[in-house]
Amino acid sequence: MSEYILEMNDISKEFTGVKALSNVNFKVEKGEIHCLIGENGAGKSTLMKVLSGVYPYGTYQGDIVFEGEIQQFNKISDSVKAGIGIIYQELALFPDLTVYENIFVGNEVKNGLFVDWNQTIAEANKMLEKVKLSVTPETLIKDLGVGKQQLVEIAKALSKDVKLLILDEPTAALNEDDSENLLELLTELKNQGISCIMISHKLKEVISIADKATVIRDGRTICTLDSSKGEISEAVIIKNMVGREINDIYPKRINKAIGERVLELSNWSAYDTQLGRHVVKDVNLHLKKGEIIGIAGLMGSGRTELALSIFGNPKAYKVQGELMLDGAVKKIKHPSDAIKAGIAYVTEDRKGDGLFLIQDIKNNVSIAYLKGISTNGVINPNEEVKAATEYKDSLYIKASSLEQMVGNLSGGNQQKVSLGKWLFTEPKILILDEPTRGIDVGAKFEIYTIMNQLISEGMSIIMISSELGEILGMSDRVYVMAESEIKGELSMEDATQEKIMELATQ
Template sequence: MDNIILEMRNITKTFPGVKALENVNLKVRQGEIHALVGENGAGKSTLMKVLSGVYPAGSYEGDIAFEGEVRNFRTITDSEHVGIIIIHQELALVPLLSIAENIFLGNEVQSGGVIDWAQTFSRTRELLRKVGLNESPETIIDDIGVGKQQLVEIAKALSKRVKLLILDEPTASLNEKDSDALLNLLMEFRNQGMTSIIITHKLNEVRKVADQITVLRDGRTVETMDCHAEDVSEDKIIRNMVGRAMEDRYPPRSVPIGDTILEVKNWNAFHQLHSDRQVLHDINVKVRKGEVVGIAGLMGAGRTEFAMSVFGRSYGQRISGEVSMSGKPVDVSTVRKAIDAGLAYVTEDRKHLGLVLNNNIMHNTTLANLAGISNASVIDDIKELKVANDFRSRLRIRSSSVFQETVNLSGGNQQKVVLSKWLFSNPEVLILDEPTRGIDVGAKYEIYTIINQLAAEGKGVLMISSEMPELLGTCDRIYVMNEGRIVAELPKGEASQETIMRAIMRSGEK
């Protein structure tokens, strides 16, 4: 292959007790979009951290050749200096600074040691035009949505004269419209000669933009596929990722549905900060024993606000309405009372709200039910260890032990720890908010299997997801939300992507 801009040869990276990468090879051509895919824990992010200098030369084995020259990056600054820029899944923007300040932070436009604001704003406007963002350079980052923040990150990369742009799960937090806009921008950059590496679990996006696809599995290179030389199907990608075919991505479930276990009536809530702005309007929802109920809707429809407000009033103010469990009214005015009533809520933000990242798997697993591992209010270490090991085995959490810190786990394994925590609280109804966001197809299947097991035990599951195929593949019934209201209720037989979108569009016209 000619015109190789990047070659990584026999990269091996070892952490204590774990070989994260073993003889990984990667070649990227100038001016292409190269997709890097694999299950959580396959080594994708580790490989890119090696490339960008997060893991410095000397901490791994193997060679990195960029533009034909072997490089030894010891810091991110070293890799940025030659034009390799990485945008991590968790955006590195300062919320209370302006767009211009964020773009040139650490790379300020100066004149005589003083920041040249006129030049800074002028260059910012030019960069924003390149990424298709029509915002003032003085706009505060906190005042724009996640989709626009992602574009600001790309503008920041362009300000550093990027030659190779690495994007780690760039669309994980974006809605469909913003995701399409970002992917179209990458393809436009490709037409201008820029090279990109994209890490994503969304295989439809991979097939849309990628020129080549490299698959990693268990820290090794499995195959690199040329999308122009062959028709690369999603099934082939999945087969390479997980080492087996997955004809059915959603495990079958045949569970008798029982009586109503959760009922929310006439639920209203106002904005967390702006008490005059109502975000939820007279919501009525039922979940029955053994039933998986979905909530569909566009970003901003109020789905997360509803879930959090029901779970101990974790969101909102001036909340009103009734919650009943098995026909009896319950008090869910605090998180503790909601848990005692039989509710559990798996947040969409596992890193900030779901886990204590600098704590180990064992302590995170038992955090929501300390009484379950205590004797006379004293924690029983042996009991806690047994519980954590049981859940590690049951949910197949890949780790060196339950003493491993959760910050060092892959996204899929972090999600399993969050699930373990709430399953140990023994809820009657589990509310799942984007339970498979940023997770590979293999881990998704495992989580769907856990959901089915809960339904088989007679539990109720209320699932929020932005992926409509996921809702259609896992749910018995789907509520559709738009602008803080329930606008449709569809049984499985009547639900489709078309009927869901039609309900949303019709409600928006009223």
């Protein structure tokens, strides 16, 4: 029997003439955590879709060898039966069903022809113990946080006697505590003999947990690094991922020139009538021309709610306080008012709120400012193409054409389209909510470089981020939020990860 639980040999896959994978070789040993890393669009997800049967046998070239036998998976259920479980970044749970129903959906515990609900609940409890999740099986999924939902997904996979567990960006939407708990669980599963493949852009996680790490670039296998040989380091990973060294992940700004205040909030509050509580309380902050301020804080601290309350209040909070733009009091009651006033907001959820995934690049770029491509209320297709071309080129969006569906782009390129959409409105103030969530280090560097360029041209940026390195690496000043309030303001001379976390946990 092979020491490898999985061997993917010379895997190639094409989409209408575009080679997504070219003779990729990928091997996973039994009982190891193997990280699969690479830039967005490198081919990681395509390779996993080949493995899981999303792309059936016959639509790719090469062999999948699982537990020593060549496999021909024609659908996802074939790979599940073999013992392969995959958990995607967008969780596949039913929010209005219970935990136990979600764990065993499609895999029901039956007594004859009927579902044995008592036994189902008992088995669900066993799965919950395995993933160390302290909730009752009767709890509705919608009543759980994202971190606990992630554990339910793993419990669901374990209920099917999984031997190889694949996790695609499992900590992308988790806070630091939930991320740490999940990584500890993966180590425990490894000790129980379950092999894991983890796709992640968070290099610190890769370094901390991976036994081996395989780098894919442009649809090809670049290298496999072994932690036992000391080969897994940030510098080595980055060099192999992007094909060049990035000595400073956070590019330095040249000719930093910070001007007068462009935005000021005084005693700013937002009350959510549905939740029955304040989501923003008595916030005082200011933003200067040519400045990046970072908004740090744990999930649920009120950062996104603050951004939404500034950007025309689309959630219809009860807002109080004073907002000043360029020294004058301004009433902004709708996102259209914010756009007219020169404020743009790039959402943290680009797939859910930021983009039309079934539309092409040019439609997405122009949608927030149709006035800019219209004459007498009629859209000029030539102007739309001109605008989209400008942002495709200036933001280095990798796509076959302007007609490419945004849903088919990599995460980093989707984020650039979302950014282009709002830059087309010609804002003075740009709010970036988790600007690099779920994108690789090469794309992050490009986003940071674009931010610096915008600042040098006189724009001002509010950046919300859960990554403390990003906050410290890109900001001129930092505001820290907790429990819907600003707990402190730090200059970059005083800001440290420890100080930020101390304020964030008050």
